[in-house]
Amino acid sequence: MSIEFKDNIPIYLQIVDDIKMQIMANKLKEEDKVSSVRELALIYGVNPNTVQKALSELERENLVKTERTSGRYICATKQQINDMKEKIAREQLTTFLQKMKDIGYDANMIIEMIKRSEANE
Amino acid sequence: MSKLITINNVTKKYGKTIALNDFTISIEKGKIVGLLGPNGSGKTTLIKILNGLLKDYSGEILIDDKKIGKHTKEIISYLPDTNYIPSWMKVNNIINLFEDMYKDFDVKKCYTILERLAIVPTMKVSEMSKGTKEKLQLALVMSRKAKIYILDEPIGGVDPAARDMIMQIILDNYDPESLILFSTHLIGDIEKIFDEVIFIKDGELILYQESEKLRQDRHKSVDEVFREVFKC
Numbered sequence: 001m002s003i004e005f006k007d008n009i010p011i012y013l014q015i016v017d018d019i020k021m022q023i024m025a026n027k028l029k030e031e032d033k034v035s036s037v038r039e040l041a042l043i044y045g046v047n048p049n050t051v052q053k054a055l056s057e058l059e060r061e062n063l064v065k066t067e068r069t070s071g072r073y074i075c076a077t078k079q080q081i082n083d084m085k086e087k088i089a090r091e092q093l094t095t096f097l098q099k100m101k102d103i104g105y106d107a108n109m110i111i112e113m114i115k116r117s118e119a120n121e
Numbered sequence: 122m123s124k125l126i127t128i129n130n131v132t133k134k135y136g137k138t139i140a141l142n143d144f145t146i147s148i149e150k151g152k153i154v155g156l157l158g159p160n161g162s163g164k165t166t167l168i169k170i171l172n173g174l175l176k177d178y179s180g181e182i183l184i185d186d187k188k189i190g191k192h193t194k195e196i197i198s199y200l201p202d203t204n205y206i207p208s209w210m211k212v213n214n215i216i217n218l219f220e221d222m223y224k225d226f227d228v229k230k231c232y233t234i235l236e237r238l239a240i241v242p243t244m245k246v247s248e249m250s251k252g253t254k255e256k257l258q259l260a261l262v263m264s265r266k267a268k269i270y271i272l273d274e275p276i277g278g279v280d281p282a283a284r285d286m287i288m289q290i291i292l293d294n295y296d297p298e299s300l301i302l303f304s305t306h307l308i309g310d311i312e313k314i315f316d317e318v319i320f321i322k323d324g325e326l327i328l329y330q331e332s333e334k335l336r337q338d339r340h341k342s343v344d345e346v347f348r349e350v351f352k353c
Contacts, residue, residue, distance in 0.1 A: 008336060046313045
């Protein structure tokens, strides 16, 4: 599960994104227990305080909750997951459309291309 | 937050050469701190002073609110930058020695770490490669339950794969309440584990900051910032 970190972005944000991706990909489901700080620190090969910071951020966004005695659990709702997916899809689409526009493809050409590629699959 | 190490205006000279120049810093517990600087920048001098090995300096140092002495030596687990283990010894002899010397030494933990590093207890130090000796010394140092760990260039002589293993062992065995001060000039591979970094150059403090903040503010890795600061 260890990920390649980008150097120039705070590592805790990259861990937040990685855990969000796992939630969206349904690898981490509602009510699943989150590994301990120490375990995650070892998995990611980072400082435990960095993991702590990432988990605090996920808690602040209400994707993870702490049960006083038993640890942390995923508590992302369907609505939250859909919102996250929507946000990422939009970002991806914007980047994609910009690139296609740069090389001279208009909306119709892009749609045609997507149809063709779907048909080929 | 309580400061575990406070260094005030410390200057240390070797003859006319200034090794540390009016160095001031306070470090909290619960952190892994990288002490980063090129060769000859004063890292080892600072570390030796903290461990009570160099005494003729000016300025003031408090460790765990006390002056450097018996108490501070008891709470610091120190990995020097040189090999200090007599080569005729076997691993299990050294472990016995450490058990006698340090009240906080955890024999079981030490054997567990050595097993992970594939170091056999009956092995003689004279039969070890440089990298293996470094691993052994690190295992010994991390097997103490200390308040402060000071590691002087712990990854200098090992290959990148072993470096990862060493990082894992440090992360696995350190108590989040303690402080690790970790000097190195090889930053890229290991900057992920630093909470904070200290840049030292010509005996002076250049920068002391949270590494995540450094990445956020400058959009660069600690390694890149380091290369910029120490550009020749």
